[in-house]
Structure formats: C-alpha cells, structure tokens
Amino acid sequence: MNHYDYILFDLDGTLIESAESVRVSLAHAMEALGLPCPDLSDYTKYVGPPLEDTFRGMCAVPEDQIERGMIIYRDYYDEVGQKTNKLLDGVIEMLAALRERGFKIAVCTSKNEPVAEMVCDKMGLTPYLDAICGSTFDGSRRAKADIIPYAIETLGCTDKKNALMIGDTHFDARGAQLAGVDFLGVTYGYGTVESMKACGAIDFADSPGEILHLFM
Numbered sequence: 001m002n003h004y005d006y007i008l009f010d011l012d013g014t015l016i017e018s019a020e021s022v023r024v025s026l027a028h029a030m031e032a033l034g035l036p037c038p039d040l041s042d043y044t045k046y047v048g049p050p051l052e053d054t055f056r057g058m059c060a061v062p063e064d065q066i067e068r069g070m071i072i073y074r075d076y077y078d079e080v081g082q083k084t085n086k087l088l089d090g091v092i093e094m095l096a097a098l099r100e101r102g103f104k105i106a107v108c109t110s111k112n113e114p115v116a117e118m119v120c121d122k123m124g125l126t127p128y129l130d131a132i133c134g135s136t137f138d139g140s141r142r143a144k145a146d147i148i149p150y151a152i153e154t155l156g157c158t159d160k161k162n163a164l165m166i167g168d169t170h171f172d173a174r175g176a177q178l179a180g181v182d183f184l185g186v187t188y189g190y191g192t193v194e195s196m197k198a199c200g201a202i203d204f205a206d207s208p209g210e211i212l213h214l215f216m
Contacts, residue, residue, distance in 0.1 A: 001164070001184075001203075001214045006157040007098060008133075008148060008181070010167030011109040011116060012047050013189030015208075016123055017086040019043040025081035026059070029073040033065055047190045048171035050110050050135060050142045074115065087123050088188070090208035095128035097212050106131035108151040108165065110144060131155055144175020152181070166211065167191075173199035186211070 012018040023040045030037040038058055040046065046054045055061040055069050098105060106129060109116045113134035120126045133151035135142050141150055144165075152163050165176035168189020173196040176183035185196035185204045193204060205211040 004103070004162055004164040004182075004215075006104045006106075006152065006155050006163040008106050008108040008151050008163060008165045010048075010144075010165075010169075010172045010189075011107050011111060011119065013168035013191070014166060014172075014186055015088060015091050015107070015125060016119070017088055018082075018084075018119075019047050019190060020084040021077060021081040022047050024084070025073050025077040026054070028076045028081075029055075029069045030059060030061075032072045033061065033069050035059070035061060035065075043190045044169070044192070048110070048169040052139075052142065074112070078115065078118070082119060082122065085119060085123060087125075088208060090212075092124065092128065094208040094212045095125070098215060099128055101215065103215070104130045104155045104157070106133050106151045106155050108144070108147050109134050110142070110147065110171070111135065112137060144172055145178035148175055148179040148181055152179075166205075170195035170199050172196075173201050176200075184211070184214070 009015055027037050045058055051070055055066045061069050107116060107120060111134045116134035117132050120132050131154045133147055133154055141147050148165060152160055157163050160181050164182050164184055166184045168186045169191030173183045177200045183201050185201040187193055187204050187206050
C-alpha cells in the first residue's frame, strides 16, 4: 500500500457508525410525506447510495414528492438524526498516524457536502482531514463515481494511480471502479465482502487498526 499518497475514506460505516441516524431520518420523512415506510431492518439497502436513489427506489416515493422528502430528511437529520452517530474505535488514531506519515486524506461521501462537514466537525474528524468532499444540492455531484474524481482533484493528486478509495459497500467499490481508482474494502461496515469483490476490491481490512497496518 506504500505506493499511494492520497487516501479517500467513505464516511458512513467506514469512519463512523451512522445507520441508526439514517434509519430514523428516513422513517420520519416517510411519515411526514404520509407514505408507508419500507422495512428498514436491512441497513445495506440504504446506507451508501445517494439519498435521491433511496427515495426513488427502495422507498417508492412518487417523483413529484422526492425533493420534498429529501428536504424533510435533511432537516430532521441535522436536528435529530445525526445525534446518534458514533465514531468507530481506532479511527482517530488511524487518521493521526496516516497524517504523520505524510498521506493526504479526504472524506469522500455521498452525503451533501455541508452535511458531511457538520458530521466530521461533530465527530472530531476535521483536524485529521485535508478535504471533505460530498454531493451537491444541484445534483452536479451525486454518486461516488462523481465525487471520487472531485476529491482527487481537491487533494491535488495528478495521477489517480496514487490514490486509494477505502469504503464498506459496493457503492464505494463501484464508484472507485468507474473512476479508475483502486479500492480497499472494510469488513466492519454495512456492505458485504462478496459485493465489494465483485466490484474489484484489491484487499480488505477488518478494523481501522488493520487499515493502518497495511500502510506501515
């Protein structure tokens, strides 16, 4: 792993435990829309993809109500949902050690960028990051395949062979694959090893400490 200089981290399930915050915010939005809420017991179905895709697909929200649903979700997430987020054990130590070794580090998430910045601040991650890159409200960046190239450019990386994406779901792996960036999967998040392997994961780590060990 020592030929990489730039590391992109997914946020949910990779650096923080956040499934409950997403679940309660989705449930609230569906109730506010007056629509039946789907079964939210399987986190792998809705932690990772763009929010718009979750409303349109899994939640079957009518097209003319998706934008309103997203606004309701985000308002509730900002005020209530995000309070259940928890930092995963060993993350700060991992990031601090990687920064000390000279790596440039970005969070690369499908969350809207201002929301991602808020979450990183509240979780104490910001001091260890060179950039926080997320989706845009206007849809110009929405999926990982859009956000990864933006993150690489933001970090000042001119050769994507020097960049590595680290995440916990096939959404992360597929985004990296489409962007032409190597992908390291983590097994402690919300996705499956099989789905990440199918999207070209080059290796796996079972903990933040193991991620660090791979770079030592």
